[in-house]
Amino acid sequence: MPYDPSAFPPFAVTVDLVVLTVRRDALCALVVRRGEQPYQGRWALPGGFVRADEDLTGAAARELVEETGLCVHDPHSPAPDNGAHLEQLATYGDPKRDPRMRVVSVAHLALAPDLPAPRAGGDANSARWAPVETLLGQEGGARGEEQSGQLAFDHTQILADGVERARSKIEYSSLATAFCPPEFTVGELRRVYEAVWGVALDPRNFHRKVTGTPGFLVPAGGTTTRQGGRPAQLFRAGGATLLNPPMLRPEV
Amino acid sequence: MPYDPSAFPPFAVTVDLVVLTVRRDALCALVVRRGEQPYQGRWALPGGFVRADEDLTGAAARELVEETGLCVHDPHSPAPDNGAHLEQLATYGDPKRDPRMRVVSVAHLALAPDLPAPRAGGDANSARWAPVETLLGQEGGARGEEQSGQLAFDHTQILADGVERARSKIEYSSLATAFCPPEFTVGELRRVYEAVWGVALDPRNFHRKVTGTPGFLVPAGGTTTRQGGRPAQLFRAGGATLLNPPMLRPEV
């Protein structure tokens, strides 16, 4: 169908953000408390309207800065800026997803290194990092309700989709480094994989794998840091974005 | 930001479809000729407005039926219906992508077996299957202009994204069977892979791989068909959706 520009149903278009980081060996997502109806007082993913002159990715990047102060990492920049990775996730447009009106939300996925503390946006009462395991209630039985219940709107589904995207994408890309500071050790990178996948990995096979994959890691010169135990070499993310062969998630 | 339902920028939301099939050993996409401005007379991807009470996937499925007569395959149905695979691809919302107004398009990817002939929708002068190689102008030099130039709007980009999605997804999923009729031979499935990837595969290793992957193919009882040469066994798509280990695309 061609468009009739004068007669189209009225839509609002928003962006919602699944911002993931690894804190204390757990995969965590940024959630903000809603200050208004509907779902007042419930936790929700950060997000907001797309402005009239704004690109979708631009709107997501703007929201990310407003909520976290994070700049978006330029994939073509050689400098190890402390920016986050940002990509479009999926679009959610069920007619009843917002009780007030027809809202289509273009969800984005952001991966960031561990941050000091979330700064609440102007409109949210508060913001925090919460383990995705808690938010998704994969505990199963008793204590699923432990933190004011489910996320607002369809945000539990959006979060689940974002987490699954992150889990599968670190298999065949170098995206796991987006969870690390500019310089990191092999052990830190391994703990990222373990936190995101929720499994234990063999440190020796992991070391062989990541250092043997061309373009994944480059030595950062500086040779040591501490985490307890023998000092480890520091690395930066290499130029490769696609890993070949890929990292393999155990338990298949 | 919370929404102010009374003050939001006016958006139109559409769905565009990348419908792919394999004909005569070439990956082809469905394109329709535009009957109106802008880009009048140019080829474009089929698509149209999302209606007020309609889900995004529902809108895409409706457009698919209107343009091709194809029903959407129910992934949970055991019956080998002749339906197509449909999934959301990505959303395109550059403020200038439509010169008339702000249009956000939720692109979908559909994979279908070879069809008799495209039926033009009510609003398009005509519709046809065109090799994606031609549409994307990957020929490089001389004869890129051979068919009224580029696609309308940003549809060349959308098509390229859809093709890349299909190419990568048949690696680790059983989606290639969506290009085949309900019953097919190993050779036919191999020619699908060869057409989508544009490479030649070793028939012997391919046969061992697909028949050895659990849940990928199940014998259809009926044991033969012709394509010249010795009769081949007929198979149906098995229950597996994710292939483990995956098919590997050569030339890395």
Added chain:
DNA sequence: TGAATAGTGTCTTTAAGACATTATAGT
């Protein structure tokens, strides 16, 4: 000294890639 982590090496198993060979149809 003991505990903790880093880094390297070895062996086995799985599976991909490169072939050869036989089987069954049409012409």
Added chain:
DNA sequence: ACTATAATGTCTTAAAGACACTATTCA
């Protein structure tokens, strides 16, 4: 007989998984 495709088998090589062992720091 000749050709085309189907189906199975063998050998080699790459890489994952399961370990053992040494190195270097801190408490």
